[in-house]
Amino acid sequence: MSAIDVRQIVKRFGDFTAVKGISFAVEEGEIFGLLGPNGAGKSTLIRMMTTLLPPTSGTAVIHGHDIVTDPDRVRRSIGVIPQAMTSDLELSVEENLLIFAKLYGVSRERRRALIAELLEAVELTAWADKQVKNLSGGMRRRVEIARGLVHEPRIFFLDEPTTGLDPVSRVAVWEMLRAIKRQRELTVLITTHYMDEADKLCDRIAIVDHGELKALDSPLKLKASIPGTNTLEVSFGGAPPGWGRALERLPGVERIVEHDHVFRISSDNGPASASALMELSARAGVDVQSLSIQSTTLDDVFVHYAGRALRDALQEAPATDFTFMRNR
Amino acid sequence: MHRTWAIVERELRRFKRSPMLIIMSMIFPIVQLVVLGYAFGGNVKHLKVAIVDQDRGLPAVRIRELAAAAASGTKTIDAIDYADQGAAIADLRNGVVNGVLTIPPGFSRRVLQQNAPKVALIEDNTDNFVSVALAATIDSMVGAYNAPAAAPRVPARATLDVVEVYPYVPYVQYLLPGSICMSIFMMVMIGGGIIFIDDKARGLHEGYLVTPITKLELIAGFNLSGTIKAVLAGIVLMTLGSVIAGIPDAFDPARLLRLLVVIVATSFALISFMFLLMVRVTDPLTPRATFGLLNTLLYFPSGAVYPQQGFPGWMRVIAAVDPFTYSVHAFKSLLLKNTGVAAIAADLWYLAIFSLVTMTAATLLFRRSL
Numbered sequence: 048m049s050a051i052d053v054r055q056i057v058k059r060f061g062d063f064t065a066v067k068g069i070s071f072a073v074e075e076g077e078i079f080g081l082l083g084p085n086g087a088g089k090s091t092l093i094r095m096m097t098t099l100l101p102p103t104s105g106t107a108v109i110h111g112h113d114i115v116t117d118p119d120r121v122r123r124s125i126g127v128i129p130q131a132m133t134s135d136l137e138l139s140v141e142e143n144l145l146i147f148a149k150l151y152g153v154s155r156e157r158r159r160a161l162i163a164e165l166l167e168a169v170e171l172t173a174w175a176d177k178q179v180k181n182l183s184g185g186m187r188r189r190v191e192i193a194r195g196l197v198h199e200p201r202i203f204f205l206d207e208p209t210t211g212l213d214p215v216s217r218v219a220v221w222e223m224l225r226a227i228k229r230q231r232e233l234t235v236l237i238t239t240h241y242m243d244e245a246d247k248l249c250d251r252i253a254i255v256d257h258g259e260l261k262a263l264d265s266p267l268k269l270k271a272s273i274p275g276t277n278t279l280e281v282s283f284g285g286a287p288p289g290w291g292r293a294l295e296r297l298p299g300v301e302r303i304v305e306h307d308h309v310f311r312i313s314s315d316n317g318p319a320s321a322s323a324l325m326e327l328s329a330r331a332g333v334d335v336q337s338l339s340i341q342s343t344t345l346d347d348v349f350v351h352y353a354g355r356a357l358r359d360a361l362q363e364a365p366a367t368d369f370t371f372m373r374n375r
Numbered sequence: 376m377h378r379t380w381a382i383v384e385r386e387l388r389r390f391k392r393s394p395m396l397i398i399m400s401m402i403f404p405i406v407q408l409v410v411l412g413y414a415f416g417g418n419v420k421h422l423k424v425a426i427v428d429q430d431r432g433l434p435a436v437r438i439r440e441l442a443a444a445a446a447s448g449t450k451t452i453d454a455i456d457y458a459d460q461g462a463a464i465a466d467l468r469n470g471v472v473n474g475v476l477t478i479p480p481g482f483s484r485r486v487l488q489q490n491a492p493k494v495a496l497i498e499d500n501t502d503n504f505v506s507v508a509l510a511a512t513i514d515s516m517v518g519a520y521n522a523p524a525a526a527p528r529v530p531a532r533a534t535l536d537v538v539e540v541y542p543y544v545p546y547v548q549y550l551l552p553g554s555i556c557m558s559i560f561m562m563v564m565i566g567g568g569i570i571f572i573d574d575k576a577r578g579l580h581e582g583y584l585v586t587p588i589t590k591l592e593l594i595a596g597f598n599l600s601g602t603i604k605a606v607l608a609g610i611v612l613m614t615l616g617s618v619i620a621g622i623p624d625a626f627d628p629a630r631l632l633r634l635l636v637v638i639v640a641t642s643f644a645l646i647s648f649m650f651l652l653m654v655r656v657t658d659p660l661t662p663r664a665t666f667g668l669l670n671t672l673l674y675f676p677s678g679a680v681y682p683q684q685g686f687p688g689w690m691r692v693i694a695a696v697d698p699f700t701y702s703v704h705a706f707k708s709l710l711l712k713n714t715g716v717a718a719i720a721a722d723l724w725y726l727a728i729f730s731l732v733t734m735t736a737a738t739l740l741f742r743r744s745l
Binding site for chain 1: 377378380381382384385388389392393577578579581582583584585586587588744745
């Protein structure tokens with residue numbers, strides 16, 4: 048039995064369809080990532096899986112319980128870290144955990160030991176008595192991770208857990224999640240728009256865009272699934288008409304995507320393609336303004352499956368989740 | 376039920392660490408009680424009256440003497456002699472004096488002839504309180520003028536004897552019931568409504584909604600914690616206000632117990648009402664924007680500052696449904712008259728039914744999802 052089994056789930060807000068019939072399954076013990084830009088439908092998806100939003104159609108079975116017919120059992124078996132920082136700033140770290148342990152009905156005897164264990168796991172034992180408002184953003188996230196585990200769930204949902212954190216805190220959160228997942232035999236589902244986070248943390252990734260599932264596999268397999276082993280990103284000064292077609296004839300080139308005068312060239316031989324490109328530009332009198340060669344990334348995977356770069360999609364997308372906000 | 380208590384515990388722990396919240400919800404009603412209580416409570420004094428004596432006879436002198444007596448005795452008026460009626464009227468229009476008392480030529484002759492002698496009071500009626508006080512003072516002066524030098528041993532005319540059941544009630548005491556309601560309302564708005572919406576906007580409610588807490592447990596937790604905070608506010612203001620206003624025998628245990636019942640009933644009614652208003656609100660500006668409107672709509676029609684008998688019809692309709700009305704009435708009964716439960720039973724019934732209706736409506740409207 049899969050830990051999470053999402054079946055043709057749909058969510059409509061009026062005329063707008065935020066999630067368009069997505070299905071996937073997450074196996075026990077996996078760290079599973081939903082990767083996509085803001086507004087892709089990730090948060091709507093996770094809110095349906097965590098019973099915060101009712102689906103318009105379809106369903107999901109979480110730890111054997113249906114989110115539509117048995118939401119209470121679902122809630123008992125999952126831990127959830129929402130996108131916003133939702134700890135009580137006025138309460139201490141320990142009090143935050145205590146209140147949620149009581150909300151989940153954790154017994155008095157188990158509560159004390161469990162809270163101590165979790166504080167140890169998120170390295171906040173020394174801060175247990177401090178009010179959350181005195182902690183850094185990374186530490187607050189760790190409080191929330193501990194809070195989400197205070198009833199010993201089997202499945203842990205995290206909605207963009209590292210958004211707004213500095214790079215050091217992000218890496219610390221990843222390491223903590225990996226360790227906790229190992230210790231507690233958790234299944235973890237996270238949403239993220241950070242490619243490196245999805246790449247380094249997740250066992251499998253589902254790429255979501257415009258409410259649709261575009262691709263699903265391990266990061267390695269996803270990268271291997273697209274043409275080219277290298278990506279050249281190059282911009283030109285005064286590229287003549289038809290320049291893109293000229294570039295397609297360069298050695299090793301498999302695919303070219305142009306966006307905002309920047310050409311992303313997939314190549315199975317990056318150095319050879321780059322060298323030929325420089326010669327061609329010199330002959331044609333076209334100025335090469337910038338050129339970079341890199342190995343295939345998840346952004347390239349995103350470009351391949353979604354038809355646009357994830358970073359561009361992030362810039363285009365609204366910063367907040369409007370599909371959610373307008374229906375609150 | 377343990378989940379309800381978890382919500383209450385959380386709210387009260389936060390409340391304990393927010394001294395500014397407690398202070399802010401107390402300061403306004405106390406300041407209002409003191410300022411309004413002493414601003415409106417006193418008698419009007421030192422109204423400037425121009426005396427224009429165009430008669431100069433002995434009866435006119437008697438009128439002027441009575442005016443001088445009122446000026447030096449009750450000090451309601453300051454009498455200023457004017458030689459010229461035109462100058463006196465000009466000063467009245469310019470606000471230099473509040474009224475002009477004219478003793479017309481021939482006044483003495485008419486007195487002696489017993490031929491309807493008249494003096495005239497020309498007053499600035501733009502300030503109702505001032506004009507009423509001035510007219511009453513001059514009227515009593517004229518009454519004193521007309522009184523016989525020696526009163527008959529047995530009065531021939533019917534007189535009215537007024538018996539006051541309760542000791543004199545200064546205005547500050549009259550205001551206290553409204554101020555207690557106000558402190559409860561302030562706590563309900565600041566500690567209940569505003570925090571509820573702020574928490575919702577910050578996403579804190581998402582944290583609750585993913586737990587197995589039921590809708591009823593969640594609502595009960597919010598309302599119980601809000602009621603406890605409002606009751607604390609009501610108790611503090613009742614205690615401080617009773618001392619400030621000088622309520623006689625303020626700490627009689629039986630009365631305190633009855634007051635506590637009214638405070639609890641008022642707190643629950645107002646928190647239920649607030650919850651109904653805010654149950655579907657998500658914008659943190661909404662409770663702040665409606666604060667002043669609700670304050671005005673609930674406080675002033677309740678009879679807290681002015682008797683409802685003086686209201687126009689439409690305002691009496693508001694007053695009839697306003698929970699403040701019943702709460703203020705119950706507090707007045709207990710604080711000013713020290714009545715028993717029978718005098719406040721109808722108020723408690725109304726507050727209980729109001730709470731039940733608003734809480735049921737709020738529960739029906741509450742969504743256990745985003």
